[in-house]
Amino acid sequence: MNSGLKNPVTKIMAYAILFVWGVSVLYPLLWTLLDSLKNNEQFFSNAPWSLPEFPLLWSNFSYVWSKYNFSRYFVNSIVVTSGSTLLGLLLAAATAYVLARYKFRGSQALYLLYIASMMVPFSLALIPLFFLMDSLHLINTELGLILVYASSVLAFGIFVLVGFFKSLPKELEEASVVDGASHYGTFFRVMLPLSQPGLITVAIINVLNIWNEYIVGTILINDPDHYTLPVEIGVLRQEMEYRTEWGPLFAALLITIVPVLIMYMFFQRRIASGITAGAVK
Structure with a gap:
């Protein structure tokens, strides 16, 4: 290359x-x-x-922030994104650790099942998902969105983190057991800190995806008090289309875009290096 x-x-063609x-x-x-x-x-x-x-x-920015109560939707998005990212990361790390370090009957098949689920369009599960969340009384709740989003990013987290856990020396676990640590202590005190590059990579990509998610939020949330930013943007576009408030609408779009854009600019090197390291390992 x-x-x-x-x-x-x-070189000229590449730069062009x-x-x-x-x-x-x-x-x-x-x-x-x-x-x-x-x-x-x-x-x-x-x-x-x-x-x-x-x-x-x-x-226009202060207008849309105050008149349309954008601060509420901003907080909703932060709560849902943070909660689902942390929960999804914890579940993915624990599952990946077990699949990578413990061999049992069906472990490889289970891993392949998780990977295969990444190829299934999430839209196929929307109707049964709605009825499931309705039966659990989690419609119009941030908790419902957190559980759905955390489960939707689980397979990707497992895919990335299995490679990291497989690369760690077995002697680290043995030394931890000799020092009296339990399985949980070994996982949380030894293995998780050593897999930090993979955890950061998965967390950043999950944040980007969850922050911008629209379809599931529209289906599971119909109470304006629980709207996330993408859902409110969709509602706002329909309202402003007939009131011709195009300037505030574009301002609302920027308010939604800027946080994830800044985060990606700061962490883009970690995303690339983390995925590459996991693939190589």
Whole structure:
């Protein structure tokens, strides 16, 4: 790969492709920012992709935050995302540890079953999922969303973490047992800290997926007090479409996008290195 990039033509083509890809990714974000600073008159008098006129309407952000009670939906998303990520990570780590370090009849089949579940579209389970959550009285609750999201990311966490646990020396467990640690003590005090790169990778990817999830949130939540940000954005778009409040709508989109965008920018190296390390191990 490196020898190929020494060719000037190959290097120029590679940079050109990366530049086009970068523009295609950044342009929608820039367009959303510019449109969030406009008023309705600018939307109808100019082209949608035109630059906003001065003064820039930064008040659109405070307007949508206060008028549409966006702080509540922001807190709901934080609670659901944090709870489901932590629960999913704990379950995935415990399951992956058992599958990687303990051999029993059916362990390989169980592991393959978890991996195969990643290939099944989640939409196929929406109808039975709704009736199950309704029978458990978990409709319109953050707890219901946390349980569903945690179970939906379980297979991916197991897939990544099994490789990490298999790579750890068996002597570490034996030394822990000699020191008097139980199976739980060995897992929480020795194995979990050593698998930190994999845990961080899984946690970041789960946060990105859960924060942006819309379909399950729409089906299981119909009480506005329990909306998450993606669900509220969908409702807001329908409401503002008839009131022509396009500027605040784009501001709401940015409020939803910016937290995960910042997190991804800070942790993108850990995501790449964590997945690569798990695959190699």
